[in-house]
Amino acid sequence: MTQKDNSTLQLHPSSLIKRMLVGAGIGLLLISFFLFTAGTPDPNWPRFWRIQPLIIVPLAGAMGGLCNYFLVHFHHLIRLNKIIAMILSGLIFIIGLWLGIVLGLNGTYWN
Template identity: 50%
Template sequence: MTSNLSTTQPINKGLLIKRMLLGAAIALAVISLFIFAGEPNPAWPAYWRVRPLIITPLAGAAGGACYYVIDQHLLNQPGWKKGLAIVLSILVYVIGLWMGIVLGLDGTMWD
């Protein structure tokens, strides 16, 4: 007799896409504050804004996907595990967003 002890849940693609789009939108808003405020250095290339506007929302979408995974596995747990899931998901998103900003602005504003 075999028993299936697997706890994997099916992926809810709609919810995953919603979390990724929300993460990307937040990241786009944050990087836009950095990019469009102030005058750029004239020594920078003409299209220097393209790189951060692509990389940072991708990092935000990855953070949204991580939030989805953490949410699926820990958020429905009782007690302290729910609080841990919330703190962990916010921490992972903020670190991913920071890394996306650094990678996007490397060589221009982050020098």
């Protein structure tokens, strides 16, 4: 009995974690820059209103990094050219980060 070589389906956790951390870092830097340079908040907002965007946007960035990893690493399984997979994952990352910003700022700056 021979064993199958599943080398095309192997995950590389260190590469996955790095991409997710880079995505989360980009999200954190972007939302931090926006929050701390936006001026004085509305006094009707809750006291700790900045916590919500500082959690949600990096999570959206990390999910964008996860999507990037899967699209670029497994592009041959879904029959995509690597360049197209990279462009598609970049677009998905930007859209996901934008949606994370909208969700994070919902009820404060996004109203």
